[in-house]
Amino acid sequence: MLFLLVSCAKEDLPPTPPPPGGEADVGRAIGGVPIAAALPAWAARILYTDISPERPRFGDTVVVTVEKPSTFQRDFLVFSEAYVLNKKVPSYLFWEKVNADSSLSGSITQKWARNKAVFKIPITQERFTSGLDYLVVYWCVDSGMRDSQGKKIWECNGNKWGLGAFDVVTEAYPDFLIEKDIENNRFKGSAKVTPQSFVNVQVSSGVFGNAYAASYLDLLSVMTNVTVVELLDVAQFKKDLSKDIANLSAGWTTKGGNVCGFLNVGSGFVSFSWLSGYYWVTVKSSGNVLDEAKIGNYAKFKPPKYQSNCNLLNELKTIANISEGCGNLIVEAGEECERNAQCAEEEVCRDCVCVIPSVCGNNETEYGEDCESDAECEENEICSDCKCIPAGCGNKLLEEGEECEAHKDCDEGEYCIDCECIASSCGDEFLTPD
The missing domain is CATH 3.40.1000 (Protein Transport Mog1p; Chain A)
Structure with missing residues (x-):
């Protein structure tokens, strides 16, 4: 018996929306209201709604989808009757009813679609004119509060219809653009x-x-x-x-x-x-x-x-009269960079390659270095400042067996001759500054 009572209980639904246009007789409405202008008292900005295409041509079908946002946790209901403003009736403009497509919408109970409602509007010259045309939809969200009788209190956009628009165009540009869906877009x-x-x-x-x-x-x-x-x-x-x-x-x-x-x-x-x-x-x-x-x-x-x-x-x-090759400020095939700014934060541009700056003396031979020790150089070469240079007198490095490489390496009165410090005097066959 309890199951029977529960199953027969009337679902807690929002109240029926007011007629669009603020008139008791649905159909008598305002004229075309530009969306950019102030909205009428009975309407509010349209939300949670996709209108596609926004710029249809005669012969197209505008699909209007009102759908519950993924962030909403409470019940979301859409009134299964939308209205479009028919501009072609001779005596007056009126709001024409469009029913939700039940095959594309959520389950519908007493004209309320759960979570989603889809409306299809054929764009014909019998109903619309070129330029802005208008539609209204109505949705409600469970506020989470209850009235004195324990019923849900619904927030229905301030009890106002959401007023939207689409722009019927007569021009098409098929020679320049793809004016149809592309894959899932x-x-x-x-x-x-x-x-x-x-x-x-x-x-x-x-x-x-x-x-x-x-x-x-x-x-x-x-x-x-x-x-x-x-x-x-x-x-x-x-x-x-x-x-x-x-x-x-x-x-x-x-x-x-x-x-x-x-x-x-x-x-x-x-x-x-x-x-x-x-x-x-x-x-x-x-x-x-x-x-x-x-x-x-x-x-x-x-x-x-x-x-x-x-x-x-x-x-x-x-x-631009720019020659090819590294150094022309243009990153070409085989190059990674022309400037440091084109490399990662910890890298620099060297010979058009992004590298981590080398540190001489860290026992790792890095980009731009010849060596970190003499063993990495050729025979008769030594490693100096991570570069391999010829060994022996004259390389500006004081090596084993040498007394000097420059005069400053010798005592006062002596001069560096063939890497030896010599106290020179006239007649010793060595030409010195004195």
């Missing part, structure tokens, strides 16, 4: 953007043309942007790059399957840029891990297929 949208180099180089005016960017979101919510810049003057662009070749060469590498370009690691991001004919392509990922899948896809597959110029660094050296 969701395509978020594309747009014309302000061109930039991404490699901290001052670019001359008139070099850049149009620029296009696409954004993608991976399973770990890491955002990657791919920017393609048209070059109106490739020759001048190379000259601009060559002015900072010493710094650029330090980042010259290969990524994404033999794509040659410049790696740039910044604060909170990492980017990779390469030249492909009349285009400058940059893949920039948030965090510290570069998304090489984007590099490979943009370099190999049509559209747009931006193959890299792997001879670019040599071209820049020629423009």
Whole structure:
């Protein structure tokens, strides 16, 4: 009997949300409210929600996912009815209901989905106009407190709908960008953007043309942007790059399957840029891990297929009139460094190799040393200051059997002749300062 009573008990759920728009009749709402403006009294900032793509085109489907954050320990419920603002009804704008996809959402009890709710919104010209379009979702979190009757007290974003937006665009850039999902990365949208180099180089005016960017979101919510810049003057662009070749060469590498370009690691991001004919392509990922899948896809597959110029660094050296070899401040094949700053903290750059500084006299023959003892030198050589030098008179080292190597080694009135101290006088056949 106890089991029966428990199983039949009504689940402790949040109260039904108020109608969006603050009207008793769901449907009569405000007009389009820019998200950047003050939110209406009945709405709050949208949270815990992914809208993808953010910049859809007609014919696309916007997927809205409201999901419990991994850091939440208490119950998280999503109302299984979202609303989009339909702008095409002749008489007035109204909020149109969209039901959660039960196959993709958590278990639904009395219109409340547990932990996750997914809504699919087909973007049609019968429902939407180009530009910003709006949607609202509603979620509640168990506050951990109970009322006088022992029921859960739910925190429902201040009992307000979360107001979000997506931007319906009519332009597409398939000749420049991959405007679809790449592997497990969701395509978020594309747009014309302000061109930039991404490699901290001052670019001359008139070099850049149009620029296009696409954004993608991976399973770990890491955002990657791919920017393609048209070059109106490739020759001048190379000259601009060559002015900072010493710094650029330090980042010259290969990524994404033999794509040659410049790696740039910044604060909170990492980017990779390469030249492909009349285009400058940059893949920039948030965090510290570069998304090489984007590099490979943009370099190999049509559209747009931006193959890299792997001879670019040599071209820049020629423009900058820099000869090859150690000492030109450019780290080339077979070199580890050109400056100490390019080595690990405890190392220094010697002959373009990063080494731990040698310490003469520690009984270990290290980089830059010939020896630590005479036994490591050739016959008729001795070890002096960790260098092998010829043994015998004249090597500036006072050795066994020698009295001197310089006049200062002798007593006053004596001179060092053939490593012997001699009291010289006129007629002794030795020419001395006196």
